[in-house]
Amino acid sequence: MSPYNNFEEYNIKITDEVKGRYKTIITELGEDPEREGLLKTPERAAKAMQFLTQGYYKDPAEILKGAMFKEDYNDMVIIKDIELYSLCEHHILPFFGKAHIAYIPDGQIVGLSKIPRVVDVFARRLQVQERLTHDILECINNTLKPKGVAVVIEASHMCMMMRGVQKQNSVTTTSGFRGQFEKIETRNEFLKLISSDLS
Ligand SMILES: Nc1nc2c(ncn2[C@@H]2O[C@H](COP(=O)(O)OP(=O)(O)OP(=O)(O)O)[C@@H](O)[C@H]2O)c(=O)[nH]1
Ligand SMILES: [Zn+2]
Structure with missing residues (x-):
């Protein structure tokens, strides 16, 4: 567990620690951390x-x-094309793409901007795409308690592009469905709407 209680405390205190480690890594990689261009790099990277x-x-x-x-609105609410940037927990390299999220309210709706904010909270951790998908799904399901929730993420992984298997065009799709989205018709309506340019 983190020794820090909140973001402010962490933000101020951890920089020196991480900075020092980056300086060591730069040295170990064969570079000179004292050369002009790299002087501030450990701090920037931290x-x-x-x-x-x-x-x-x-x-x-x-x-x-x-x-x-x-709110007495009982139909599907869809927020699609939410851009996301995360870090793969295996290589600490970025994966990035889009999330498409829908829910069917059960007496209460949520401020629209809060859905992308939730995506960012879970994306800004060391992740695998599958867990990121489920984290978002479960959070909305358990907190908003809607009649149904659906999450689809499409992402490209830099660890598969810049290194390793070196495939530049593969896209990974993950999805999760709860409640009414477990019914095939509802799920299909959502999938149709997120693939349409008119939705
Ligand atoms: N399931 C899943 N795998 C991921 C994700 N991000 C990266 N990976 C994979 O994690 C795996 C780690 O495999 P390892 O064999 O331990 O690592 P590696 O030798 O660096 O593997 P290569 O990438 O194949 O070179 C790789 O297959 C990556 O493609 C993700 O979000 N979900
Ligand atoms: Zn990776």
Whole structure:
């Protein structure tokens, strides 16, 4: 578990630690961390990595709870093409793509912006695409308690592009469905709407 209680505490304190480790890594890789272009690199890299992993310090359920409203709307709400950037936990290299999310309210709706915020909280951790998909799905399901929720993520993995198998065009799709989306007609309606340019 993290020794830090919140994002502010973590943000201030951890930089020196991570910075020092980056300096060591740069040296071990055969570079000179004292040359001009690299002088500030350990600090920049530490800050970048902190930014990309800030999701450990944020509570996604609280984000949703901050904007839930009673509303008598019982049809599908879809937010599609939510861009996401995450880090694969095996290589600490980016994977990136889009999330498409739908839910069917059960007496309450959620502020639209909160859904992409939840995506970011879980994406800004060390992840695999499958767990990222389920984390988002379960968070919305358990917090908003809708009649149904669906999450589809399409992503490209840099660890499969820049290195390893070196496939530039493969896209991985993961999905999860709860409640009414477990019914084939509802699921198909959602899949049709996210693949249409008119939705
Ligand atoms: N299931 C899943 N696998 C992932 C994800 N991101 C990266 N990987 C895979 O994690 C696996 C790690 O496999 P290893 O054999 O331990 O590592 P490796 O020798 O670097 O593997 P290669 O990438 O095939 O060179 C690789 O097959 C990656 O493609 C993800 O989000 N989900
Ligand atoms: Zn990887």
